[in-house]
Amino acid sequence: MTGSTRRSERRGTLGTNEVVEVRPGAYHDSVTLMRAGRRLAERPGVSAALTAMATTLNVDLLAEMGFTPPPGARPDDLLVAIRADDEAALESARATVDELLATRTAPRAFGAPPPPRTTGSAARRIDATVALISVPGPYVFAEAMDALEAGLNPMIFSDNVPVEHELALKETAARRGLLVMGPDCGTAVIGGVGLGFANVVRPGRIGLVAASGTGAQQVMSLLDEAGAGISHVLGVGGRDLSAEISGRSTLQALRALDADPATDLIVVVSKPPAPEVGDLIRSAARRLATPVRLGLLGEGGGDLTAVAEDALNTVGAPLPEWPSWTPAARAHPPRRGRIRGLFAGGTLCEEASIVAGSTPHEMTDLGDDRYTRGRAHPMIDPTLRLERLAAETARDANAVVLIDVVLGHGADPDPAAALVPLIRDARVPVVVSLCGTSGDPQGRDRQAWALAGAGAAVFASNAAAARHAAALAEGS
Amino acid sequence: MRGRDDDGAGLGGLLTREVRVVAAGASVLTDALAEQAVPVESVEWRPPDGDLAADLAVVTGDRRLPEANAEAVRRMLGARPHLVDVRPAGEVLGIERGAFLHAGPPLAWDRASGPMRGALIGAALFEGLADTPEDAERLLRAAPLEPCHHHRAVGPMAGVVSPSMWMFVVEDAESGGTAYCSLNEGLGKVLRYGAYGPEVIERLRWMAGDLGPRLRDAVRAHGPVDLRAIMAQALHMGDELHNRNRAATSLFVRELAGDLAEAGGARALRFAAGNDHFFLNLAMAAGKVSADAARGVPGSSMVVAMARNGTDFGVQVSGTGDRWFTGPAGVPDGLYLGSYGPADANPDIGDSTITETTGVGGFAMAAAPAIVRFIGGEVPDALAATQRMYEITLAEHPAFQVPILDFRGTPAGIDVTKVVRTGLLPVVNTGIAGRVAGTGQVGAGLVSPPAEVFAQAVHALAEQATITP
Numbered sequence A: 001m002t003g004s005t006r007r008s009e010r011r012g013t014l015g016t017n018e019v020v021e022v023r024p025g026a027y028h029d030s031v032t033l034m035r036a037g038r039r040l041a042e043r044p045g046v047s048a049a050l051t052a053m054a055t056t057l058n059v060d061l062l063a064e065m066g067f068t069p070p071p072g073a074r075p076d077d078l079l080v081a082i083r084a085d086d087e088a089a090l091e092s093a094r095a096t097v098d099e100l101l102a103t104r105t106a107p108r109a110f111g112a113p114p115p116p117r118t119t120g121s122a123a124r125r126i127d128a129t130v131a132l133i134s135v136p137g138p139y140v141f142a143e144a145m146d147a148l149e150a151g152l153n154p155m156i157f158s159d160n161v162p163v164e165h166e167l168a169l170k171e172t173a174a175r176r177g178l179l180v181m182g183p184d185c186g187t188a189v190i191g192g193v194g195l196g197f198a199n200v201v202r203p204g205r206i207g208l209v210a211a212s213g214t215g216a217q218q219v220m221s222l223l224d225e226a227g228a229g230i231s232h233v234l235g236v237g238g239r240d241l242s243a244e245i246s247g248r249s250t251l252q253a254l255r256a257l258d259a260d261p262a263t264d265l266i267v268v269v270s271k272p273p274a275p276e277v278g279d280l281i282r283s284a285a286r287r288l289a290t291p292v293r294l295g296l297l298g299e300g301g302g303d304l305t306a307v308a309e310d311a312l313n314t315v316g317a318p319l320p321e322w323p324s325w326t327p328a329a330r331a332h333p334p335r336r337g338r339i340r341g342l343f344a345g346g347t348l349c350e351e352a353s354i355v356a357g358s359t360p361h362e363m364t365d366l367g368d369d370r371y372t373r374g375r376a377h378p379m380i381d382p383t384l385r386l387e388r389l390a391a392e393t394a395r396d397a398n399a400v401v402l403i404d405v406v407l408g409h410g411a412d413p414d415p416a417a418a419l420v421p422l423i424r425d426a427r428v429p430v431v432v433s434l435c436g437t438s439g440d441p442q443g444r445d446r447q448a449w450a451l452a453g454a455g456a457a458v459f460a461s462n463a464a465a466a467r468h469a470a471a472l473a474e475g476s
Numbered sequence B: 001m002r003g004r005d006d007d008g009a010g011l012g013g014l015l016t017r018e019v020r021v022v023a024a025g026a027s028v029l030t031d032a033l034a035e036q037a038v039p040v041e042s043v044e045w046r047p048p049d050g051d052l053a054a055d056l057a058v059v060t061g062d063r064r065l066p067e068a069n070a071e072a073v074r075r076m077l078g079a080r081p082h083l084v085d086v087r088p089a090g091e092v093l094g095i096e097r098g099a100f101l102h103a104g105p106p107l108a109w110d111r112a113s114g115p116m117r118g119a120l121i122g123a124a125l126f127e128g129l130a131d132t133p134e135d136a137e138r139l140l141r142a143a144p145l146e147p148c149h150h151h152r153a154v155g156p157m158a159g160v161v162s163p164s165m166w167m168f169v170v171e172d173a174e175s176g177g178t179a180y181c182s183l184n185e186g187l188g189k190v191l192r193y194g195a196y197g198p199e200v201i202e203r204l205r206w207m208a209g210d211l212g213p214r215l216r217d218a219v220r221a222h223g224p225v226d227l228r229a230i231m232a233q234a235l236h237m238g239d240e241l242h243n244r245n246r247a248a249t250s251l252f253v254r255e256l257a258g259d260l261a262e263a264g265g266a267r268a269l270r271f272a273a274g275n276d277h278f279f280l281n282l283a284m285a286a287g288k289v290s291a292d293a294a295r296g297v298p299g300s301s302m303v304v305a306m307a308r309n310g311t312d313f314g315v316q317v318s319g320t321g322d323r324w325f326t327g328p329a330g331v332p333d334g335l336y337l338g339s340y341g342p343a344d345a346n347p348d349i350g351d352s353t354i355t356e357t358t359g360v361g362g363f364a365m366a367a368a369p370a371i372v373r374f375i376g377g378e379v380p381d382a383l384a385a386t387q388r389m390y391e392i393t394l395a396e397h398p399a400f401q402v403p404i405l406d407f408r409g410t411p412a413g414i415d416v417t418k419v420v421r422t423g424l425l426p427v428v429n430t431g432i433a434g435r436v437a438g439t440g441q442v443g444a445g446l447v448s449p450p451a452e453v454f455a456q457a458v459h460a461l462a463e464q465a466t467i468t469p
Helices: A003-009 A030-041 A056-064 A087-102 A119-123 A137-149 A163-176 A213-225 A248-259 A275-286 A304-314 A346-356 A383-392 A415-425 A444-453 A462-473 B027-035 B053-060 B065-078 B114-126 B133-140 B198-222 B227-236 B246-262 B266-273 B280-293 B361-367 B379-392 B416-422 B451-463
Strands: A018-024 A046-053 A077-084 A130-133 A153-156 A187-190 A193-196 A203-210 A230-235 A265-270 A292-296 A338-343 A361-365 A398-406 A430-435 A457-459 B021-024 B040-043 B081-088 B100-102 B145-147 B166-172 B178-182 B303-309 B312-317 B325-328 B333-336 B393-402 B408-414 B428-433 B441-447
Touching: A018 A087, A030 A046, A030 A087, A046 A056, A046 A087, A056 A077, A077 A087, A119 A130, A119 A137, A119 B021, A119 B040, A130 A137, A130 A193, A130 B027, A137 A153, A137 A163, A137 B053, A153 A163, A163 A248, A187 A213, A193 B027, A203 A213, A203 A248, A213 A230, A213 A265, A213 A304, A213 A346, A213 A398, A213 A430, A230 A248, A248 A265, A248 A275, A265 A275, A265 A304, A275 A292, A292 A304, A304 A346, A304 A462, A338 A346, A338 A383, A338 A462, A346 A361, A346 A398, A346 A430, A346 A462, A383 A398, A383 A415, A398 A415, A398 A462, A415 A444, A430 A444, A430 A462, A444 A457, A457 A462, B021 B027, B027 B040, B053 B416, B053 B451, B065 B280, B065 B393, B065 B408, B081 B198, B081 B227, B081 B280, B100 B114, B114 B133, B114 B198, B166 B198, B166 B280, B178 B280, B198 B246, B198 B266, B227 B246, B227 B280, B227 B361, B227 B393, B246 B266, B246 B280, B280 B303, B303 B408, B312 B451, B325 B451, B333 B428, B361 B379, B361 B393, B361 B408, B361 B428, B379 B393, B379 B408, B379 B416, B408 B416, B416 B451
Parallel strands: A130 A153, A130 B021, A203 A230, A203 A265, A265 A292, A338 A361, A338 A398, A398 A430, A430 A457, B021 B040, B100 B145
Antiparallel strands: A018 A077, A046 A077, A187 A193, A187 A230, B081 B166, B166 B178, B303 B312, B312 B325, B333 B441, B393 B408, B428 B441
16 A cells, blocks of 8 residues: 555544544455454554454444444445554554555465566565675676665676676665675675685684775785684775765665674785875775775785784784795796786786796786686686696796685585696696685685695795795796 | 664674575675585576667666655555546547557558557547448558547557547556546447447447446445455455456455446446456556556656557656667467467567556466466466566565465566666566458467566666766
8 A cells, every 4th residue: 555545545433542543445355354453463562453344234333332333434444443542552453454465475385486686676686785796797786786776785706797797886885785795706704704705714703895806815814823713804806996986885884894893804805996085095094994005916915825924913912924835846946937927816917926026937817808808717617727838838938836725615526636637737836826715615725735746835824925936937 | 674773783784694695696705605505696687689788877877766666666656546437538638539559669651550540440440430341451551540548548459549539547546546447348349459340439439328326326326436345355356457357357346346336337337347358457557557657757667658669669767757678479378269379470469568567467377277277378487477577577566465475465566777787678468450451359378568668668778867966
């Protein structure tokens, strides 16, 4: 029933704590009405109640119950009559009539309804807080708008989302007090639940805001290794700190983590933002009660390991020695040349490039839009990278091949299995940056030993892996 | 709808509530959630046909859209249609002698199908404008033809209306709007299926001379008849109000029987009681007045008319005014009477899709298991058809319920963006007319609108969308 219907249709006669309403044309079946009447009568303070169609029989029944039958009621009118001990009980009973008549449960007897076909439809079936969207980029917008309209925070895993779509989504989210994570957001951890690609980290007091998925995975894995825990990781998407998007999600995420009692320190993990956006973030961070550290890759020579170390220093935690696993015997004598990097993680690729510095290198991010159009991300489908790895480890032009292996939820259940034979057959040294935690389903140490056993040098710190590769390429 | 005010903690409780997820897209990500025992509702997402991503983004990003659609569907579902009078078309529709209305989007004689031409010929003969079908045809080539929908009216099948025919006058007690529909002639050789033989004309004369006036007298004596109440009850009694109107007809006749008898309408009473589809035209007028209440909401993507003229299938959308989006009418898939077969079938015809437009007909198929086999299906198909329509509609009808779905409201308010996004087309129950003028009904079945009409509507909405505040 619409509000206006109610206004115009109800004729109430208020006696001493009783009411008889007539609602013309509001048909309900008799079982629904009897149930509603019984539920009303069971309410504390209600002494009598009837909800029924105004048939002659029911009008007589109403009179027998001591109510004054309304004049002119017709059989297709709905009668609602309530008598209560006091006015409060009467009013509260009245207020539940619509709810009682409207109560529907999901149909059980005749099978489940067909699966939802839109995010909006799914959102009506579950009381969710997040919509994880990984449909092709051009189609993301409508699904994400559905999520926002239903009060859900979209996490957009997809890339190839037009920037104007991103802007419109983030403006809508701001109006609704929600957060758009993404687009191109690979990682989030919320209350211990990993969304997208996420490592299993111990719970703790450090919250991350990350414009980079693998950047966040590297930092959270290192913090976990050091014994510091994570409250939440909120992804914001790789373009969020661009001049066009102007940090809309970063600002929203900072406010949310500031308000979160579980978070004592916020670390922003990002590539250097557009200058004016950097100023915006810094000034917003200063206004928060929770301390904020900006972990900006490449700014002032910082790498992700340095970001993790800075966070550990800030909370007063001791710095561990970052684990590495080196092969028992060196299969390949060192020889000067270039580093050939084949990465699944874009930020890990970029970091390796920064760390390699003047050492000759060619780093390829196989998760880049160029390689993922029409195919899955290399963390989901490793085929392309395995082909490249086989080719590059056979080329004399490469002094060393550097790869990343990212563990955690969503990633390959046993990435080492496919890599081991290629590493074993490699004609050049292979260095692996292994991003993961001991809690990850793949088991970081198990993966590390398998890779090292095949002859690779394995590092938990991506920066350390890149430095090791650089040293090999310099002939040491 | 939830949001900032939900729990005071911001982000809809993202950091404070149990993590529960809606997932659309890559199954590997959904599996990763399942491994963590996180409750997930997965969307069965499929890419839309055609190159519509840009248009869809513009329309779904139109800031007016949510409120516009809420307003449109509120108006449509809030309508309280009442039969208030029965009057000649010439008096209420403003059509002159020699002019004709027809079902569906606009149509010229040269594109008209067999049953449409047959019905127009019959109407010309009935009006005394021609003595022979040949004369009528000559006259009709130049006669003014207009859609019923352009006159706040609807007509089943060919939907031909001429000034001397009598119309149900239905008013919406909520909006004050009015809509009209002709009186139902029954089955067999009837004008609406394109028949124009002497018995057809004879029946039309009796309807104009006796049935109409007696119904008028009875309705006036009775007072407004609440059609929504009858329709709500009929859905509980096995009607879906398009192809099955037996319960609604019975309820209506029972309601009016005393007044019809007093008005000297014994023959009218027998006629109405003997025609299981008598109520269809009332359900259609009720649908029309409800859908019209939702017209013209700027930015709304809700369908306010679906109609076929036997050649084209057309839709109109609340936010795009009176513009029709048309495509070729399909041939229904169903069962045929006697020795008729698909080769005898005319493409889809009639304004009766106003029932589906307003949340009954095919959309209420699950309420009418008694007829699913008649249209070539099984009971589970009916349940699936209704449940599928929730994916493309904006609301559940507050008064029209489906008992077998635990009294869930029928899916109502077709959203063209959802049709295009899901590729699910509105399910339409329909009668099948013979393709040769004068044949009459040859069967009944299901038909799908052409997908392109919804794509056109989305494109038109995109062209006029308001993106920036």
